[in-house]
Amino acid sequence: MRNLELGIWNLKLKKNAMIENTPIIKSTPEYTATRNACKLCAPLGASVAFKGIRGCVPIIHGGQGCATYIRRYLISHYKEPVDIASSNFTEESTIFGGGANCLAAIENVISQYQPEVIGMATTCLSETIGDDVKFYIQNFKDLTDRETLPHFISASTPSYQGSHIDGFHEAVASAVKLIAEGGEKGEHLNIFPGFVSPEDLRQIKNILEDFTIPYILLPDYSETLDNPIWDSYHRIPEGGTPIESVRKCGSARASIELGTILNKGSLSGRVKNNALATTAAEYLLESFGVENHRMPLPLGVSNCDHFFETLSQLSGKEIPMKYTKERGRLIDSYVDGHKYVFGKRAVVYGEEDLVVALSAFLNEIGIEVALAASGGESGRLEDEIRKYCPENTSEITVQNGYDYEMIHEWCAENKPDILIGNSKAYYIARELGIPIVRCGFPIHDRIGGQRIKHLGYTGTQELFDQITNMLIASKQDSSAVGYKYM
Amino acid sequence: MNEMLKGRKSQIVTKGHDDVAIACGKASIAGSVSQRACVFCGSRVVLYPIADALHLIHGPVGCAAYTWDIRGSLSSGPQLHRLSFTTDLKEKEVVFGGETRLYNALISLIDQYKPKAAFVYATCIVGVIGDDMEAVCRRVTREKGIDVIPLMSEGFNGTKKDGYKIACAALSKLIGTDQTSVVPEHSINILGDFNLAGELWMLAEYYRRMGVNMVACMTGDGRINDIRKAHKAQLNVVQCSGSMTYLAKDMEDKYGIPFMKVSYFGIEDMSDALYEVARFFKSDEMMQKARELVREELSKLLPALQEYRAKLEGKKAAIYVGGAFKAISLVKALRLLGMKTVVVGSQTGNQDDYNLLKELCDEGTIIVDDSNPNELSEFVKQTGANLFIGGVKERPIAFKLGLGFCDHNHERKEALAGYEGMLNFAKEVHASVCSPVWKFMK
Numbered sequence: 001m002r003n004l005e006l007g008i009w010n011l012k013l014k015k016n017a018m019i020e021n022t023p024i025i026k027s028t029p030e031y032t033a034t035r036n037a038c039k040l041c042a043p044l045g046a047s048v049a050f051k052g053i054r055g056c057v058p059i060i061h062g063g064q065g066c067a068t069y070i071r072r073y074l075i076s077h078y079k080e081p082v083d084i085a086s087s088n089f090t091e092e093s094t095i096f097g098g099g100a101n102c103l104a105a106i107e108n109v110i111s112q113y114q115p116e117v118i119g120m121a122t123t124c125l126s127e128t129i130g131d132d133v134k135f136y137i138q139n140f141k142d143l144t145d146r147e148t149l150p151h152f153i154s155a156s157t158p159s160y161q162g163s164h165i166d167g168f169h170e171a172v173a174s175a176v177k178l179i180a181e182g183g184e185k186g187e188h189l190n191i192f193p194g195f196v197s198p199e200d201l202r203q204i205k206n207i208l209e210d211f212t213i214p215y216i217l218l219p220d221y222s223e224t225l226d227n228p229i230w231d232s233y234h235r236i237p238e239g240g241t242p243i244e245s246v247r248k249c250g251s252a253r254a255s256i257e258l259g260t261i262l263n264k265g266s267l268s269g270r271v272k273n274n275a276l277a278t279t280a281a282e283y284l285l286e287s288f289g290v291e292n293h294r295m296p297l298p299l300g301v302s303n304c305d306h307f308f309e310t311l312s313q314l315s316g317k318e319i320p321m322k323y324t325k326e327r328g329r330l331i332d333s334y335v336d337g338h339k340y341v342f343g344k345r346a347v348v349y350g351e352e353d354l355v356v357a358l359s360a361f362l363n364e365i366g367i368e369v370a371l372a373a374s375g376g377e378s379g380r381l382e383d384e385i386r387k388y389c390p391e392n393t394s395e396i397t398v399q400n401g402y403d404y405e406m407i408h409e410w411c412a413e414n415k416p417d418i419l420i421g422n423s424k425a426y427y428i429a430r431e432l433g434i435p436i437v438r439c440g441f442p443i444h445d446r447i448g449g450q451r452i453k454h455l456g457y458t459g460t461q462e463l464f465d466q467i468t469n470m471l472i473a474s475k476q477d478s479s480a481v482g483y484k485y486m
Numbered sequence: 487m488n489e490m491l492k493g494r495k496s497q498i499v500t501k502g503h504d505d506v507a508i509a510c511g512k513a514s515i516a517g518s519v520s521q522r523a524c525v526f527c528g529s530r531v532v533l534y535p536i537a538d539a540l541h542l543i544h545g546p547v548g549c550a551a552y553t554w555d556i557r558g559s560l561s562s563g564p565q566l567h568r569l570s571f572t573t574d575l576k577e578k579e580v581v582f583g584g585e586t587r588l589y590n591a592l593i594s595l596i597d598q599y600k601p602k603a604a605f606v607y608a609t610c611i612v613g614v615i616g617d618d619m620e621a622v623c624r625r626v627t628r629e630k631g632i633d634v635i636p637l638m639s640e641g642f643n644g645t646k647k648d649g650y651k652i653a654c655a656a657l658s659k660l661i662g663t664d665q666t667s668v669v670p671e672h673s674i675n676i677l678g679d680f681n682l683a684g685e686l687w688m689l690a691e692y693y694r695r696m697g698v699n700m701v702a703c704m705t706g707d708g709r710i711n712d713i714r715k716a717h718k719a720q721l722n723v724v725q726c727s728g729s730m731t732y733l734a735k736d737m738e739d740k741y742g743i744p745f746m747k748v749s750y751f752g753i754e755d756m757s758d759a760l761y762e763v764a765r766f767f768k769s770d771e772m773m774q775k776a777r778e779l780v781r782e783e784l785s786k787l788l789p790a791l792q793e794y795r796a797k798l799e800g801k802k803a804a805i806y807v808g809g810a811f812k813a814i815s816l817v818k819a820l821r822l823l824g825m826k827t828v829v830v831g832s833q834t835g836n837q838d839d840y841n842l843l844k845e846l847c848d849e850g851t852i853i854v855d856d857s858n859p860n861e862l863s864e865f866v867k868q869t870g871a872n873l874f875i876g877g878v879k880e881r882p883i884a885f886k887l888g889l890g891f892c893d894h895n896h897e898r899k900e901a902l903a904g905y906e907g908m909l910n911f912a913k914e915v916h917a918s919v920c921s922p923v924w925k926f927m928k
């Protein structure tokens with residue numbers, strides 16, 4: 001690469017630059033580094049959940065970098081302003097505790113945003129030095145002379161105890177624990193959708209509205225993280241679940257919790273806190289006797305059926321005709337496309353509950369799930385996948401705690417036909433020439449990540465069309481003829 | 487300027503109204519939604535483009551995950567820098583220490599990727615769990631025979647600028663370790679270019695046409711062995727004053743290598759950079775060649791720019807970027823396109839930078855240090871800007887408010903330096919400001 005004669009660089013212009021591919025290296029059992037992590041840190045998940053509560057401004061209690069990075073990461077996906085404040089730890093706060101910073105942060109956020117709610121998420125740093133955020137909040141309440149104060153929700157989210165998904169569920173659970181009240185049972189349902197896209201949230205809301213079932217969706221960032229244009233800047237975007245609704249969660253008819261792994265697990269490497277985390281719905285069941293229906297994300301015919309039937313049964317209402325037709329069309333398209341997808345081998349990766357749902361869907365259309373991988377470490381992925389993939393004829397490799405380089409190595413060796421998951425595996429797809437269908441989080445190299453619909457019959461329809469067409473296209477592109485009909 | 491955060495006032499001035507000096511280099515206020523990152527981030531981005539080194543982040547997963555491949559720095563060879571390695575600390579290590587994990591990670595990564603050197607970055611948590619990172623690095627250096635350099639870049643330990651300093655100190659450890667190589671006459675180091683979208687290749691080509699050789703670039707398309715012999719260059723040409731001036735000063739002290747600050751952005755600054763280098767070498771021939779080069783490039787560029795200028799004349803721009811030096815160049819470049827800068831700010835500018843900005847800007851221009859979304863949107867509204875120039879985090883604010891946007895931070899995919907870059911810049915500004923979509927925003 002170097003021009004030795006002149007002793008200077010042999011200058012290459014952009015066009016003919018040689019890009020060496022990173023060598024693929026087998027990891028050894030003693031491997032202790034994570035290479036291209038397939039997970040994010042807990043306060044990110046908590047921030048997303050907080051964004052789904054009306055009038056909420058998240059504060060990340062820790063170093064400035066954490067909040068800035070998390071904002072940048074979220075903005076690149078949602079393409080929306082995402083304000084997250086930081087308590088900006090300094091060396092002093094690290095030594096003497098972050099109390100002063102925490103109080104100052106609360107005060108400043110209140111004066112600048114006048115939020116209805118402040119959502120505090122801790123970080124590795126503040127947790128390690130033993131900061132007690134709840135105590136600080138109480139301190140603030142005692143000391144302030146403000147008359148009206150926002151509601152406070154605080155979630156303990158050190159990343160060394162779990163991934164962004166754990167952070168997300170922790171924040172939702174904290175909101176419910178702090179705000180929900182019991183009372184006379186109402187007709188409404190609680191829906192805990194998990195970490196899905198704003199479009200998915202809109203889809204869920206449409207379904208419940210078509211059923212005419214009163215509901216509380218928590219969190220609901222369908223607007224806050226996917227705003228229309230504005231004529232003036234909104235410090236806090238409109239939308240989100242109102243606090244009064246969170247309060248009513250305790251008197252709901254029942255809860256529906258989407259996702260079967262949630263934050264139930266992730267004990268790997270835990271020392272101090274070895275208790276299983278409770279989810280919001282579990283808490284409501286224990287404290288207020290709100291029955292809980294836990295099920296996989298409604299993706300794929302079977303899982304959608306489960307969801308719709310549960311709604312129908314809980315409300316005593318018929319499934320609206322609209323959805324019966326959507327279901328019919330979906331199955332009709334399964335038939336139209338079945339040959340193109342049958343026996344193809346897919347790699348599915350990302351958040352565990354999404355991986356379970358996607359696998360179940362692929363399984364019902366005849367695509368073999370060859371590898372199901374996640375950076376999450378619940379230790380439960382394998383069981384769930386087996387449970388929801390009854391048709392899979394060959395071995396499914398299921399990997400918890402995987403990173404992208406492990407997926408990379410696996411793909412290089414096993415040559416799958418398609419990758420299905422977020423945009424971060426694009427480099428693998430590109431290098432190995434495998435088509436990739438983007439879904440989940442994050443989508444950083446395309447627009448519209450926040451509008452990808454995964455759920456319901458129509459969400460499944462969109463994914464089915466995309467996957468099938470991707471497989472058709474890759475055959476068409478590599479054919480010598482370039483045929484004009486399928 | 488209503489409802490500004492208390493304590494922010496001194497970091498904002500309006501030319502012609504406030505005659506106070508701007509306060510900068512302050513830590514951000516708790517509770518602000520700052521656009522600034524942390525010390526670790528500063529170190530990480532400066533060293534990131536060194537493509538044949540291992541970059542291992544010692545800490546929990548997030549710090550590494552968020553910095554995975556975030557810059558558009560190209561390499562002409564190895565791509566090791568584009569992988570994100572972390573010790574991914576768990577509670578176990580937080581309680582009992584992460585040294586073993588770090589040691590194992592280093593050994594296995596070095597065995598497998600055979601890097602020319604390794605940089606190990608400390609994140610906040612390492613600062614509090616008391617790992618002796620330096621000792622582990624010394625041990626691995628001994629065992630593996632490559633330099634394993636610790637960066638004590640705990641995020642809370644200052645601002646992004648302090649991270650730059652730490653990165654410069656790490657480079658300084660490598661510089662001077664190659665005593666045998668010989669470099670040709672008229673050799674320079676390029677400092678502070680990160681080869682975004684291949685910009686370095688373009689610049690080095692300009693220098694080559696003038697008869698100037700490059701020993702090392704720090705750190706765009708960087709290689710460890712080039713850095714080792716960087717002390718043999720006769721001159722350091724420094725771009726982006728924020729991050730690399732420390733190193734230039736250090737090399738001046740240690741090796742007596744003078745440095746000059748330049749900017750490659752915009753016609754004037756780019757040409758000045760070339761002339762300055764020719765002047766430094768006191769070579770008429772070189773100056774002659776530089777003039778020819780500039781003439782040749784401008785004869786292609788100017789007519790092409792005219793077309794854009796005609797459409798952009800009179801439009802107003804707001805700038806918020808990382809380094810103030812970049813902001814200065816942008817003000818000039820926008821002027822070349824007939825545009826006026828109405829708001830200008832940076833995350834890390836110093837007093838000199840801001841004074842320069844104040845001199846350069848028109849009356850009424852708002853000048854700001856370490857801003858936040860609220861403020862920025864306020865300013866944009868006040869001034870009726872048509873274009874915002876900033877980083878990823880500012881983009882959605884601009885778009886939501888219905889003004890054009892040009893990405894001028896380190897993630898960009900278009901080369902904006904040099905003459906070719908100026909044309910790209912004009913194209914980008916034009917594509918955003920003159921798009922028909924804005925009419926629906928009314």
Ligand code: SF4
Pocket residue numbers: 041042043062065066069122123124125158159160545546547548549550609610611
């Ligand atoms: S310190 Fe923890 S919370 Fe902050 S970015 Fe790193 S992993 Fe995330």
Ligand code: SF4
Pocket residue numbers: 062063064065066067069125524525526527545548549608609610611639640641642
């Ligand atoms: S933990 Fe510290 S080093 Fe890591 S991103 Fe946060 S502030 Fe920066």
